[in-house]
Amino acid sequence: MSAAMTMKLVHCLSFSAVVLLAACACAQDAEPDTAAALSLDTIPPAPVTGLSARDYIDNSDAGDKIELTWALSPDDGGGTNDVVSYQLWRSGGVEAEWDSLATAAAGETRYVDETAEPGVDYHYGVAAFDGTSYSERMSFGPVAGRANFFQFSRMSVLVLMLVFFGMVLVFTKLAERGAELFVRRIPGLNAIEEAVGRATEMGRPVLYVPGIGEIDNIMTIASLTILSHVAKITARYETPLIVPTARAVVMSAAEEVVKEAHAAVGKPDGYNPDNIRYLSDAQFAFAGAVNGIMLREKPAANLYMGAFWAESLLLAETGFEAGAIQVAGTAMVSQLPFFVTACDFTLMGEELYAASAYLSREPKLLGGLKGSDWMKVLSITIMTAGIVLYLLNPDNAFVAWFASQ
Amino acid sequence: MTFIWTTIGALLTLSIYSFLYKDNPFYKFAEHLVVGVSAGYYLVIYYFNYIHPNVFSPVFLLEIGGEPIGFGSFLWWMALIPGLLGVLLYARFFPKIAWVGRWALGIYVGGYAGLGLSPVMQARVIEQLRANALSIAGVEDPFAAMTNLALAVGIFAAMIYLLIAKRNLGAKNPLAKVGVLVVSAVVAYGGWLVLSLISSAGVVSLTNILLVIGLLGTLSYFFFSMKHKGILGGLARVGIVFLMVGFGASFGYTVMSRISLLIGRVGFLIDWVGQIRGIFGA
Amino acid sequence: MSWAEKVLQIDRRWIFLAIAIAVTIPFFLPLGLPVVITPPVQSLYDAVDELEPNAAPLLLSIDYAPATLPELEPMSMAILRHCFAKDVNVVVMTLHPAGYGLAERAVLNAAEEYDAVYGEDFAFLGFQPGVSAVILGMGINIRNVFPADAYGAPVDDLPVLQGVRNYDDIPLVISLAGWSAAEAWVYYAHQPYRQTVGAGVTAVMATDFYPYLDAGQLVGLLGGMRGAAEYEGLIQRPDQGVRGMDSQSVIHLLIIVLIAIGNAAYFISRRKKTP
Numbered sequence: 001m002s003a004a005m006t007m008k009l010v011h012c013l014s015f016s017a018v019v020l021l022a023a024c025a026c027a028q029d030a031e032p033d034t035a036a037a038l039s040l041d042t043i044p045p046a047p048v049t050g051l052s053a054r055d056y057i058d059n060s061d062a063g064d065k066i067e068l069t070w071a072l073s074p075d076d077g078g079g080t081n082d083v084v085s086y087q088l089w090r091s092g093g094v095e096a097e098w099d100s101l102a103t104a105a106a107g108e109t110r111y112v113d114e115t116a117e118p119g120v121d122y123h124y125g126v127a128a129f130d131g132t133s134y135s136e137r138m139s140f141g142p143v144a145g146r147a148n149f150f151q152f153s154r155m156s157v158l159v160l161m162l163v164f165f166g167m168v169l170v171f172t173k174l175a176e177r178g179a180e181l182f183v184r185r186i187p188g189l190n191a192i193e194e195a196v197g198r199a200t201e202m203g204r205p206v207l208y209v210p211g212i213g214e215i216d217n218i219m220t221i222a223s224l225t226i227l228s229h230v231a232k233i234t235a236r237y238e239t240p241l242i243v244p245t246a247r248a249v250v251m252s253a254a255e256e257v258v259k260e261a262h263a264a265v266g267k268p269d270g271y272n273p274d275n276i277r278y279l280s281d282a283q284f285a286f287a288g289a290v291n292g293i294m295l296r297e298k299p300a301a302n303l304y305m306g307a308f309w310a311e312s313l314l315l316a317e318t319g320f321e322a323g324a325i326q327v328a329g330t331a332m333v334s335q336l337p338f339f340v341t342a343c344d345f346t347l348m349g350e351e352l353y354a355a356s357a358y359l360s361r362e363p364k365l366l367g368g369l370k371g372s373d374w375m376k377v378l379s380i381t382i383m384t385a386g387i388v389l390y391l392l393n394p395d396n397a398f399v400a401w402f403a404s405q
Numbered sequence: 406m407t408f409i410w411t412t413i414g415a416l417l418t419l420s421i422y423s424f425l426y427k428d429n430p431f432y433k434f435a436e437h438l439v440v441g442v443s444a445g446y447y448l449v450i451y452y453f454n455y456i457h458p459n460v461f462s463p464v465f466l467l468e469i470g471g472e473p474i475g476f477g478s479f480l481w482w483m484a485l486i487p488g489l490l491g492v493l494l495y496a497r498f499f500p501k502i503a504w505v506g507r508w509a510l511g512i513y514v515g516g517y518a519g520l521g522l523s524p525v526m527q528a529r530v531i532e533q534l535r536a537n538a539l540s541i542a543g544v545e546d547p548f549a550a551m552t553n554l555a556l557a558v559g560i561f562a563a564m565i566y567l568l569i570a571k572r573n574l575g576a577k578n579p580l581a582k583v584g585v586l587v588v589s590a591v592v593a594y595g596g597w598l599v600l601s602l603i604s605s606a607g608v609v610s611l612t613n614i615l616l617v618i619g620l621l622g623t624l625s626y627f628f629f630s631m632k633h634k635g636i637l638g639g640l641a642r643v644g645i646v647f648l649m650v651g652f653g654a655s656f657g658y659t660v661m662s663r664i665s666l667l668i669g670r671v672g673f674l675i676d677w678v679g680q681i682r683g684i685f686g687a
Numbered sequence: 688m689s690w691a692e693k694v695l696q697i698d699r700r701w702i703f704l705a706i707a708i709a710v711t712i713p714f715f716l717p718l719g720l721p722v723v724i725t726p727p728v729q730s731l732y733d734a735v736d737e738l739e740p741n742a743a744p745l746l747l748s749i750d751y752a753p754a755t756l757p758e759l760e761p762m763s764m765a766i767l768r769h770c771f772a773k774d775v776n777v778v779v780m781t782l783h784p785a786g787y788g789l790a791e792r793a794v795l796n797a798a799e800e801y802d803a804v805y806g807e808d809f810a811f812l813g814f815q816p817g818v819s820a821v822i823l824g825m826g827i828n829i830r831n832v833f834p835a836d837a838y839g840a841p842v843d844d845l846p847v848l849q850g851v852r853n854y855d856d857i858p859l860v861i862s863l864a865g866w867s868a869a870e871a872w873v874y875y876a877h878q879p880y881r882q883t884v885g886a887g888v889t890a891v892m893a894t895d896f897y898p899y900l901d902a903g904q905l906v907g908l909l910g911g912m913r914g915a916a917e918y919e920g921l922i923q924r925p926d927q928g929v930r931g932m933d934s935q936s937v938i939h940l941l942i943i944v945l946i947a948i949g950n951a952a953y954f955i956s957r958r959k960k961t962p
Contacts, residue, residue, distance in 0.1 A: 062827055064855075114855065118827075157527045184632045282440075288428075334891060337656035340649070348648065354629045373630045379534060380624060383617075386538035402535060425703045443785070450784040455816050471835070520819045524874040528904060532878075536902030616901065655894045658911070662758060662890035664710075664938050665912035668931040669757020671710045 045075040045083045045128040047135040053124045053143040056112055063118030063147035068111045073128035073135060076106050082130040088113075089125040089137070098125055098137075116145040156402050164375050172367025181366050186355045188329060191345035192226070195301035195325040196233050205240035205275075206230065207299035209315065211306020211330065212246040212286060215253055219331050222356035222365075223306035224250075224257050226329070229359045230303060231261030235270050243276045244293060246286040251278040287311035291318040304328040304343070305352065308335045316342035329355065408680055415677040418670050460488040537620055540613035619647035689959065691952040702945065709941045713933035720936050722929060727900055728917040731885045731907025734859055735769055744776035744809075744847055748862040748872065749790035750783045755865030755889050760793060761915035761928035762863050762887040767797035769922045771808065776847045778857075780812040780833070782821060782868045787814045791837065806845045813837030818868060822875035826854050826882070854882040859906070863887040869896070873904050887914060 048070040056065035068088065076083035083106045089098040090113065101124070104111050116122060123141030127134040175181055199206045208230055210223040227243065234241040241258065245251040255276045262271040279289040291314065294302065302319040304312070304326070312328075312335040319326045320342050328339035329347030339346045347355055350372070357365035382402070389396040420435035463469050463484035467476055474480045490509040497506045625637055626644030633641045738745055747766060751759040770777045781790040794811055803809055812833040815821045824832040829851065835841050842848050850856060860882055862869040869886040876882040883906050888896055890911025899905045909918060912935065915928030 115852075117852075154523065154527065156531060157523050160531065161522065161526055182631070183629050186629075284436075333895070334655070334659070337652040337659065340652050341656065350627045350629075358629075369629055373628055376624045376628055379530065380621060383534045383538050383620075386534065390538060402531065426700060447784055450787060450814065451816065454784070454814050469834075471839075471841070517819065520823060521874070524878040527878045528874045528899070532902045532904055533898055536898075540901070651894065655891075658890040658893050660942060661913065661935065661939070662911055664706075664935055665758045665890065665931060666755070667706070667710055668912065668934045669927070671707075671934070672714065672757070672927065672930065675711070675714050 042133065043080070044133040045130045045135045046073050046079060047138050048073050048086065048126050048128055049138070051124070051126050051138045051140045053122075053140050055144065055146050063145040064114060064116050066113045066116045066122065066124075066143055066145050068113065068124055068126065068140075070109055070126050070138070072107070072109060075130070075135075076128065080130075083128045084131050085129045087127050087129050087134060089127075091123045091125070091141075092120065096123075103129075118145050118147055120144055160378075163378065164371060167374050168367050168371030170367075171370035172363050175361070175363035175366040175370075181370055183354060183358045183366065183369060186347065186351050186358060188327060188345055188347040188351060189229075189355055189358070191327045192230060192303060193233065195303065195327050195344075196230060196237075196239065198325055199300035200234075200237040200239045202300045204298055204300035205242050206234055206301045206303065207290075207293065207297075207319075207324070208241060208243045208303045208305070209290060210243065210245060210250060210254060211304070211308050212283060212311065213250075213307030214247055215249040217307045219307040219352060220250060222352050223329075224253055225356035225360045225362070225365075226303075226305050226352075227254060228257045228261050231258045232265050235262040235265045235267050238267070238270055240272065241275060242293060242297065242299060244279050244286070244290050245277065246279060246281055246283075248278055251276060283309065283311055284314075287314045290315055294318050294322045294324070298322065298324075300324055302326045304330070304339065305347070306330065308332055308339075310335075313338040313342065319343075408684065411677050411680060415674055418674060422670075460484055460491070464488060533620075537617050540616060618643065619651075622647050689956065691955040691959075694948060694952040695956060705941060706938060709937045710934045713937055714930070717930075718933045718936070720933055722913075722916050722920045722932055724917050724921060725914075727908040727910070728914055728921070729907075731861070731887075731909060732769070732918060732921045734883065734885055734906045735766060735775070735861075736773070738770070738773075738775045738858055740774035741776060743856055743858050744778045744851065745770055746857050746860045747777055747779045747794075748860065748864075748868070749779060749781050749786055749793060750862055750864035750866070750868035751789065752783050752785035752865065753789065756789065757927070757931070758889045758912045758915070759863045759865060759887060760789065761912060761926060761931075762909050762918065763790075763793040764797055764926060765915055765918040765922055765924070765928065766861060766863075766887075767794060768800065768924055769918075771797055771801035771803045772922070774808070777809040778812060778847060778851075779809065781814045782816075782818050782862075782871070783864070783866070784814055784816065787837075806840075807847060810845045810847045811837045812842075818871050819875050822871055823879070826876065826880040828853055854880045857882070859883050859885060861885040861887065863909075865889045865892070870899075873899050877904050 050071040051068070052070070053066055053068045055063070056067040070086075073079075073083050073086075075081060085106055086104040086108065088101040088104060088111055090101040091098045101113060102111060113122075113124075121142035121144050123139055124143070125137045125139040127137040129135075171181065196206055208227055210227060211217070211220055213220040215221070231241055233239075235258075243254045243258065245254055255273060258276060259268075259271050259273075262268050280286045293299070294315075295318070302315075302324045304315060305328070308315075308330050309332065312330070312332075316326060316328065316339055326343040327345045327347070328343040329352040330336065330339065331349045331352055333349065336346065336348055340348075350369075353365065354369055356362075357369045386399055386402065390399050417435045417438070420431040423429055424432040458469075463474060463481060467474050467481070469480060469484075490512060493509040494506050496502045496504075622640050622642075622644030624644070625640035626648065628637065628641070631637055735745065745766075747763065747770075749759075749763050767777060769775075777794070779790055779794045781787055791811055794809060797803075798805070798809055805811075812829075813836065815832055821832050829848070830842050833842060836845060854860075854876060860872060860876055862872040862884065864886070865888070869888050869892075872882075872884045872886070877884045884904070885907045886896060886899075886905050887909035888911075890913065893908070893910030893914075896905065896908055896910075900908050909915060912928050912931050916925075916932045917928075919925050919928045
């Protein structure tokens with residue numbers, strides 16, 4: 001038997017002891033039959049009636065709970081009034097042996113067996129106990145626990161999730177229909193444009209690192225949208241744009257993006273495929289190679305957008321020493337501190353996605369951004385409401401519903 | 406025997422650290438060795454812990470965890486179908502049929518997203534909202550809870566005032582006046598708070614209040630549907646202050662972490678030198 | 688060239704050298720700086736300390752790989768020693784493929800020190816891939832995920848796991864991880880099953896875990912080598928963690944000085960350039 005079960009039993013027992021003491025105290029007031037208690041009570045109490053067991057359904061469970069109910073023995077609270085507890089047994093079948101399950105205090109008519117194996121048929125037995133002898137054992141069965149299909153206690157999770165998904169879908173549909181969804185301009189985009197402008201003035205190239213994430217990484221995708229924006233500016237000003245990549249697929253995607261950008265601003269001849277480079281899949285080899293580009297080709301603007309890991313500081317520090325203007329953007333929280341310290345401007349976390357949605361106006365990106373925006377408003381509202389309602393009444397139904405597990 | 410392994414480990418550690426001076430063949434050798442060894446190690450671990458017990462053994466040996474299963478039984482199919490889906494992932498090497506790999510990937514991604522959605526939503530959103538709300542409101546004494554709330558609102562308003570009111574609203578704006586009032590109130594309240602803390606009146610720590618303010622500010626910073634002007638601008642500025650403090654703490658922790666790794670390796674090297682001295686009786 | 692510019696252009700290898708010296712010296716000349724116990728460590732210690740001897744086991748998930756060994760191994764040693772010294776049963780597992788050997792090494796070494804018996808005082812379940820699926824599955828029945836221990840013995844044959852079906856029978860889970868595994872225990876064991884979870888993580892990750900601590904989703908937290916050192920202090924058995932703390936303090940001091948000098952030099956050199 002596990003410790004938890006033992007503890008529960010101990011609790012049950014000590015509780016029944018208290019009940020017993022209280023019962024004795026009452027009994028002494030009503031009918032002082034100490035003599036009867038001293039002499040051995042050989043008459044067993046009357047058995048319980050109406051024993052029944054069912055799968056516990058009041059709350060959600062994995063099918064390991066079975067609820068027993070019974071009517072009090074006529075000698076509990078009436079008759080000879082000498083029932084001190086009820087003994088509960090469980091067996092794995094008609095033929096199987098009875099195992100002691102628990103003890104319920106006198107006056108109790110319900111017990112939840114929380115140790116059932118889901119789907120196994122059990123028989124339960126209950127007998128009243130008067131301190132010396134047991135009543136006849138009543139039994140019930142077979143009964144099996146079934147896992148609940150729905151966990152009602154976690155309704156708040158479902159509701160919030162549906163609301164969130166709903167908002168994302170609605171905003172996406174709105175964007176698809178061409179509704180004007182306002183997204184504020186991200187200050188980081190101005191910083192990017194300034195950096196590119198400075199590089200043009202100085203006649204030096206722009207370096208754009210789309211991170212070392214794979215193409216399926218959402219940060220890489222956001223980065224390619226921003227790359228398209230940057231490539232249009234550099235194409236217009238005829239500033240060289242160097243894009244080193246760590247993944248072959250990202251390289252082909254970047255080639256497409258930059259080529260299209262040149263075509264879009266009417267300068268398809270300005271596209272130089274040699275500037276979109278695959279360096280290495282290995283993290284530090286890639287970082288070393290990019291550092292080499294920074295030192296040899298001296299770009300005046302370094303843009304780091306996408307998923308970065310430990311190479312972030314290696315890149316940003318070298319760029320800083322080389323004197324380039326640097327703008328970074330990533331949703332890798334652990335790398336943000338390094339970019340923030342070593343770069344002139346950093347798009348933090350969601351700003352990267354927001355910038356990409358702002359530039360592309362792609363309905364799915366916009367929908368996601370707007371959905372999560374209003375989710376934030378909802379969160380603040382729920383929290384404030386929670387604080388106020390809880391202060392007014394700690395047992396508030398809304399608070400309880402949200403806090404229920 | 407142990408000493409030989411330790412020596413190999415120590416030499417490899419030194420090879421890696423030699424990179425700090427400059428790139429060299431020792432470093433390259435050690436780096437490639439790490440890549441190769443870990444690829445082999447993972448292959449073996451994954452095969453014997455994953456593919457063998459979950460696919461190979463049930464499908465071909467008709468056994469799960471030592472228990473026999475029937476050919477064509479439910480459990481047999483439940484091992485075979487996911488196994489085949491896994492094989493489909495390799496279709497990406499053949500461009501013509503690469504698309505079938507997406508089915509398997511779709512099931513995999515969908516399944517894991519499903520497993521994760523509800524617990525993550527609960528752990529990262531609902532529980533956090535609840536804890537933040539309760540950190541202010543959930544104190545026994547309702548009076549203390551009210552004062553917490555007042556304090557939170559006060560500090561918040563004061564920060565907004567200090568950060569934006571003068572710049573964005575002009576000193577004559579009523580909001581700015583409210584800000585001044587609140588700042589004075591907070592100062593007065595601060596004195597009272599010190600007294601109440603001394604007399605342990607049950608006011609929760611300032612940390613909780615700062616936590617809630619930081620949360621609200623940061624959420625506002627990442628709100629993109631409105632321009633950062635006025636109140637929202639102020640909130641966002643509060644948020645950025647907290648973000649920067651957070652990054653600073655995170656940076657410091659990272660330094661600590663990296664230094665710990667260095668300490669671990671240096672300790673290892675020192676123990677190794679100790680072993681050499683022991684062996685050669687120096 | 689002014690001193691400020693010289694400072695800014697210093698060859699960084701001098702800094703590496705300074706760090707190396709600062710790390711090494713305290714190993715030979717221990718300073719014995721005091722390690723103050725912080726509340727998250729104290730509460731994890733209390734949670735382990737309250738476990739009943741020779742009863743329901745602590746589930747220790749050793750989820751780290753060699754890359755984070757110096758920070759996390761002292762934690763597992765300290766926790767295991769705490770348990771074995773108090774006769775608390777321990778079941779060890781890992782969610783990281785590279786953690787298999789490390790977990791085994793930690794638990795066998797600690798068990799040897801205290802003459803703990805395999806099967807009766809502790810067990811090693813080994814590795815199962817899948818993280819979320821593993822943790823969720825163990826909530827229904829541990830045997831669904833780990834039908835046998837790491838050495839092939841059926842779980843039911845191990846006395847330490849007798850009567851242990853799922854999280855209902857495990858009073859505490861502690862995950863020691865240098866990646867998102869510790870978070871996964873919060874998501875998939877604490878959230879759906881209300882399992883009490885404690886965590887030990889690298890210092891890099893520690894900031895991410897404070898919200899879980901504040902919300903009561905974690906019962907306690909060890910952050911980095913420092914957390915391990917505090918735990919070693921609590922069980923009064925100083926080892927790798929405490930040993931590293933002197934170096935850590937010296938280096939932190941050195942880094943603070945370097946940051947101060949670097950910033951001063953940066954601002955001075957900038958002021959000179961601007962006019």
